[in-house]
Amino acid sequence: MKVTVLGAGSWGTTLALLLASNAHDVALWTYSDDQANLIRERRENPAFLPGIRIPDSIRIETDIERAAHLTSMVVCAVPAQFVRSAIMPLSNFDFSQTLVVNVAKGIENRSLMTMSEVLLDVFKKLRNSGLVTLSGPSHAEEVSRSIPTAVVSASVNLDSARKVQSAFMTTFLRVYANDDIRGVELGGSLKNVIAVGAGISDGAGFGDNTKAAIMTRGIVEIIRLGVAMGAQPKTFWGLSGIGDLIVTCMSKHSRNRFVGEQVGKRRKLEDVLKDMVMVAEGVATTRSAFDLAKKNAVDMPITEEVHQVLFEGKDPQEATNDLMARGAKGEE
Numbered sequence: 001m002k003v004t005v006l007g008a009g010s011w012g013t014t015l016a017l018l019l020a021s022n023a024h025d026v027a028l029w030t031y032s033d034d035q036a037n038l039i040r041e042r043r044e045n046p047a048f049l050p051g052i053r054i055p056d057s058i059r060i061e062t063d064i065e066r067a068a069h070l071t072s073m074v075v076c077a078v079p080a081q082f083v084r085s086a087i088m089p090l091s092n093f094d095f096s097q098t099l100v101v102n103v104a105k106g107i108e109n110r111s112l113m114t115m116s117e118v119l120l121d122v123f124k125k126l127r128n129s130g131l132v133t134l135s136g137p138s139h140a141e142e143v144s145r146s147i148p149t150a151v152v153s154a155s156v157n158l159d160s161a162r163k164v165q166s167a168f169m170t171t172f173l174r175v176y177a178n179d180d181i182r183g184v185e186l187g188g189s190l191k192n193v194i195a196v197g198a199g200i201s202d203g204a205g206f207g208d209n210t211k212a213a214i215m216t217r218g219i220v221e222i223i224r225l226g227v228a229m230g231a232q233p234k235t236f237w238g239l240s241g242i243g244d245l246i247v248t249c250m251s252k253h254s255r256n257r258f259v260g261e262q263v264g265k266r267r268k269l270e271d272v273l274k275d276m277v278m279v280a281e282g283v284a285t286t287r288s289a290f291d292l293a294k295k296n297a298v299d300m301p302i303t304e305e306v307h308q309v310l311f312e313g314k315d316p317q318e319a320t321n322d323l324m325a326r327g328a329k330g331e332e
Contacts, residue, residue: 003074015046018168026057055115100132109287150243174235191241305319
């Protein structure tokens with residue numbers, strides 16, 4: 001299969017490597033001429049995936065239209081808040097017979113659209129049945145080193161989900177198929193907000209009990225909003241829900257947990273983000289999740305407190321105290 005991967009960050013590069021190892025014809029697109037030249041010269045992506053060789057068979061492109069010409073599958077690995085602007089040059093491409101796979105985990109701030117909605121909004125000749133989301137607990141640092149991992153391929157059309165499942169399956173990456181693309185996207189996006197909260201707890205010096213409470217009650221919030229937006233509750237107990245939540249809240253590789261931890265130590269958010277090469281999707285998604293909770297009249301107290309700590313200067317200790325002081329209620 002001819003495959004175009006848009007976005008040469010750590011995850012996009014990892015997926016390009018994986019697809020090439022499955023004998024697909026792969027082009028990896030980056031907007032940066034400097035990054036493209038460096039990868040071509042060194043056959044490595046040192047800023048995002050140091051130490052991992054990129055085979056000569058993977059073409060490195062900076063012309064997005066040339067990269068996507070007559071491709072069978074487009075994999076969109078651009079950070080969520082930049083997806084729309086990145087793919088706009090392809091808005092009139094005929095993708096009616098093309099599989100378009102989203103792997104970004106976020107919700108667009110301005111429109112409050114999921115990434116599949118953004119893709120359908122921009123790609124005028126893309127069928128809903130050809131759109132797939134691939135998500136789950138899958139740090140690039142581990143997948144690129146063939147560490148066993150499981151993810152989920154979701155589409156309204158199970159045939160499309162299974163085609164992507166087949167394209168990505170390896171001896172170390174197990175892919176499950178699912179028809180609840182809304183739930184898979186929301187699970188993968190909203191867990192980043194809870195991971196920021198878990199990091200804030202770590203940075204503020206709280207313990208394992210606190211983090212367990214944040215994770216457990218966090219998945220409740222995710223389900224509440226997901227169901228209100230039309231997702232299936234069972235999806236959130238799977239890989240894109242509780243699975244991704246666990247790894248993102250606990251892992252040393254988690255950028256979202258790291259950002260929260262630094263803010264919990266009372267570093268300014270802008271200073272933390274300025275020092276990072278990679279994007280922590282949970283920061284922008286916190287804004288979207290906060291707005292979606294209000295729009296759908298869904299109670300999301302952890303999300304609200306994370307929003308106040310990140311964007312309103314609230315002290316992490318005060319935020320925790322306010323969560324603990326909420327009125328008594330039954331577990332749900």
